[in-house]
Amino acid sequence: MKIQEVFDLYVKSDKKQSSLKAHKGKIIKYISFIGNQDVESGLDEGLLRKYIIEDEKFQPKGKYDALLNFYNFYYVEVLNVSKREVPFFPIDSKELESLESKEKRKPTYYVKGFNFNCLFEDRHYEHLNNHGAALAVKASLALALSAGYDSGEMFPTNREHESAMKMNDIFIEEDYIKVRNFSSQSTVPFIIIQGKNAEYIKEYYKLRESYPIKKKWQQSLFIANTWRTNELNFDSKIAQNGIYIPHDLVSYMLKYISLKEGHPNPLITDLRANMVLHSLYNTKGSALQDIIELYGFPPYVKQAFEKYCMTTARDKEPIFSVLSFDSIQSEDNNNVNEKKKVESRINVIDSLVRDSVKVKKLKEVYNNSCQICGEQITFINEISYSEVHHIQPFNKQHNGIDDKSNMIVLCPNHHQIFDMGIIAIDPENPQRILHVDSKNPLHQKILFASKHKLSSTHVRYHYENIFLTLRNRLLEISEQGIH
Ligand SMILES: [Zn+2]
Numbered sequence: 001m002k003i004q005e006v007f008d009l010y011v012k013s014d015k016k017q018s019s020l021k022a023h024k025g026k027i028i029k030y031i032s033f034i035g036n037q038d039v040e041s042g043l044d045e046g047l048l049r050k051y052i053i054e055d056e057k058f059q060p061k062g063k064y065d066a067l068l069n070f071y072n073f074y075y076v077e078v079l080n081v082s083k084r085e086v087p088f089f090p091i092d093s094k095e096l097e098s099l100e101s102k103e104k105r106k107p108t109y110y111v112k113g114f115n116f117n118c119l120f121e122d123r124h125y126e127h128l129n130n131h132g133a134a135l136a137v138k139a140s141l142a143l144a145l146s147a148g149y150d151s152g153e154m155f156p157t158n159r160e161h162e163s164a165m166k167m168n169d170i171f172i173e174e175d176y177i178k179v180r181n182f183s184s185q186s187t188v189p190f191i192i193i194q195g196k197n198a199e200y201i202k203e204y205y206k207l208r209e210s211y212p213i214k215k216k217w218q219q220s221l222f223i224a225n226t227w228r229t230n231e232l233n234f235d236s237k238i239a240q241n242g243i244y245i246p247h248d249l250v251s252y253m254l255k256y257i258s259l260k261e262g263h264p265n266p267l268i269t270d271l272r273a274n275m276v277l278h279s280l281y282n283t284k285g286s287a288l289q290d291i292i293e294l295y296g297f298p299p300y301v302k303q304a305f306e307k308y309c310m311t312t313a314r315d316k317e318p319i320f321s322v323l324s325f326d327s328i329q330s331e332d333n334n335n336v337n338e339k340k341k342v343e344s345r346i347n348v349i350d351s352l353v354r355d356s357v358k359v360k361k362l363k364e365v366y367n368n369s370c371q372i373c374g375e376q377i378t379f380i381n382e383i384s385y386s387e388v389h390h391i392q393p394f395n396k397q398h399n400g401i402d403d404k405s406n407m408i409v410l411c412p413n414h415h416q417i418f419d420m421g422i423i424a425i426d427p428e429n430p431q432r433i434l435h436v437d438s439k440n441p442l443h444q445k446i447l448f449a450s451k452h453k454l455s456s457t458h459v460r461y462h463y464e465n466i467f468l469t470l471r472n473r474l475l476e477i478s479e480q481g482i483h
Contacts, residue, residue: 006073009073013073026067109277110278114274129231132207136226143165144275172202172205176192176194179193186357187361273300280304302346305346309341309346310342359407372448374449386410388408392406422470425447426459436470
């Protein structure tokens with residue numbers, strides 16, 4: 001029996017036309033893809049796999065559902081096999097799930113050189129017929145593009161909006177705006193926004209302050225309904241879209257503008273990934289350090305960086321200026337190697353970021369004060385400075401780990417002498433300092449501050465391998481001096 005004949009039966013059999021409507025097109029495409037051959041060979045694993053998984057037009061779930069339905073029809077309705085005895089469909093749905101989630105996580109990117117200012121052009125907003133609505137959208141886009149806010153941070157997803165951005169997360173200054181940094185991977189508390197983006201936020205802020213917000217649950221939020229829903233109903237398309245809350249309006253506007261600008265895939269959730277990618281393009285990669293400082297290395301930064309590496313690999317541009325990765329230099333230029341290079345770059349950056357965030361968080365716990373003397377070194381503008389020492393040194397020779405149980409926050413002075421082994425933490429009492437000179441006032445002094453637990457293994461390692469080694473050598477030397 002030919003596959004086309006089975007398909008004709010399938011079309012006739014569907015009384016309600018329900019599943020057929022959704023699947024028909026995909027099955028027709030499959031048949032034209034494989035040709036009209038015997039149904040047995042036409043439903044074999046290799047062909048199904050090619051069409052569902054390896055085909056360029058990547059919508060595996062839809063194709064899978066359509067062909068699974070057709071497959072079951074063939075066995076149950078045509079061959080009269082009982083439902084229980086239908087052989088397993090040759091493609092595992094779990095394999096599909098992992099493909100789906102991979103596909104979903106890939107953001108949509110605007111082309112290199114794209115001018116984001118077009119998202120703010122008045123001509124796109126005219127049809128809204130509402131100034132307050134236009135300002136709210138522009139402020140939201142400006143926050144996403146300059147401070148890396150995503151929709152979950154700007155708009156409450158439901159009425160439990162404790163974590164969403166509030167009026168008091170924003171500070172309006174004369175030349176700039178300060179907004180709270182929502183990134184959990186960063187210890188930079190505020191982000192400074194300047195230029196046009198700041199103007200859009202400022203303009204909306206002014207309106208927002210004086211606009212009476214009717215809905216109680218929106219009253220403390222920054223992005224709220226600065227329009228009445230019925231005011232937007234002049235446009236039937238808007239009414240059709242049911243725009244009742246800011247999130248819906250912003251999504252709608254992004255779709256609308258993307259289409260007007262000739263981009264079929266709207267950037268609804270991808271604005272900040274685009275912001276990261278385009279700042280890498282504009283600075284030839286040297287913005288990476290600032291980006292990581294502000295946002296850490298979450299998936300959207302990682303993906304944008306990956307995209308940047310892939311698109312610039314052939315240009316031979318320097319990827320970034322300061323970090324260097326000796327281990328991944330390679331002259332090979334084929335695609336697999338490029339991919340591997342990108343992956344290893346990402347891994348290296350990932351671990352660098354994790355480390356620096358750990359260190360920063362620990363410094364925050366001690367407010368940048370030395371755990372031994374309590375000193376806090378302050379520069380101008382209330383910027384303070386401290387150093388973090390790995391008790392069992394974090395290098396190949398000593399093999400210490402990068403964990404806070406192996407870290408101590410010190411001033412530069414005490415860092416130096418701890419490093420040398422002149423002082424140590426007492427392994428018998430991790431609150432106590434030991435000094436190689438038992439007459440020194442630091443000897444057996446209790447730590448000024450100790451707010452995190454130290455690992456006894458690391459403390460003992462430093463004591464035995466660094467502190468005692470130095471003390472024994474010093475004793476030898478002083479004995480030689482006596483003789
Ligand atoms: Zn100190």
